[in-house]
Amino acid sequence: MKNIVLFGPPGAGKGTQADKLVAKYGFNHISTGEVIRQQIKAETELGLSVKAYIERGELAPDSLVINIIADYVMNHTEGAGNIFDGFPRTTHQAEEFDKIMTANGQKVDAMIALTVPDEELIKRLLLRGQDSGRKDDADESVIRNRIDVYKAQTAIVADFYSAQGKYVEVDGVGSIDEIFDRLCAEIDKL
Numbered sequence: 762m763k764n765i766v767l768f769g770p771p772g773a774g775k776g777t778q779a780d781k782l783v784a785k786y787g788f789n790h791i792s793t794g795e796v797i798r799q800q801i802k803a804e805t806e807l808g809l810s811v812k813a814y815i816e817r818g819e820l821a822p823d824s825l826v827i828n829i830i831a832d833y834v835m836n837h838t839e840g841a842g843n844i845f846d847g848f849p850r851t852t853h854q855a856e857e858f859d860k861i862m863t864a865n866g867q868k869v870d871a872m873i874a875l876t877v878p879d880e881e882l883i884k885r886l887l888l889r890g891q892d893s894g895r896k897d898d899a900d901e902s903v904i905r906n907r908i909d910v911y912k913a914q915t916a917i918v919a920d921f922y923s924a925q926g927k928y929v930e931v932d933g934v935g936s937i938d939e940i941f942d943r944l945c946a947e948i949d950k951l
């Protein structure tokens with residue numbers, strides 16, 4: 762069983778590639794952003810409590826996403842593996858994630874980061890905002906804020922996995938299939 766953290770800034774292509782990895786390897790997949798959006802749409806208590814953060818392009822509180830992941834991991838301890846997309850996004854989340862994994866007899870095998878230059882990210886997100894209905898993609902200032910938040914709080918999570926010898930980077934520029942092949946080459950080494 763492989764547990765893979767798919768990492769990279771907003772717009773790096775994590776969701777697109779995660780779908781292809783699920784189809785090829787039979788992995789399960791969780792996107793914390795997707796879970797949060799569903800909760801907002803369903804107007805649950807959780808959704809209502811985080812709506813304002815998401816719309817400003819800020820992170821949701823650690824405790825909330827950690828609970829989402831704890832629940833997911835508990836229910837996904839078997840099978841081909843798991844793709845974690847959009848989590849962990851802070852060092853605190855990464856530390857708590859390790860504890861959750863250990864408590865469930867699991868471990869993270871690798872963090873694979875998709876690298877993409879800022880200007881390309883902004884272009885992709887604005888394009889996605891035109892038809893995805895995602896409010897956080899429609900406004901360039903919110904997009905820039907998400908990229909800033911990524912640099913200030915999230916990029917450092919790479920160091921956490923680097924220190925464990927589990928960090929690898931993949932060039933996230935190119936065609937979807939080219940990037941997918943690069944990812945598969947790394948996954949096949951695990």
Ligand code: ADP
Binds near residue numbers: 771822
């Ligand atoms: P993207 O990476 O393209 O910005 P996501 O769908 O991964 O989009 O996440 C959307 C939003 O959900 C983020 O901007 C953030 O506010 C919130 N979010 C998702 N995952 C986390 C997390 N692990 N910690 C805190 N907030 C999160």
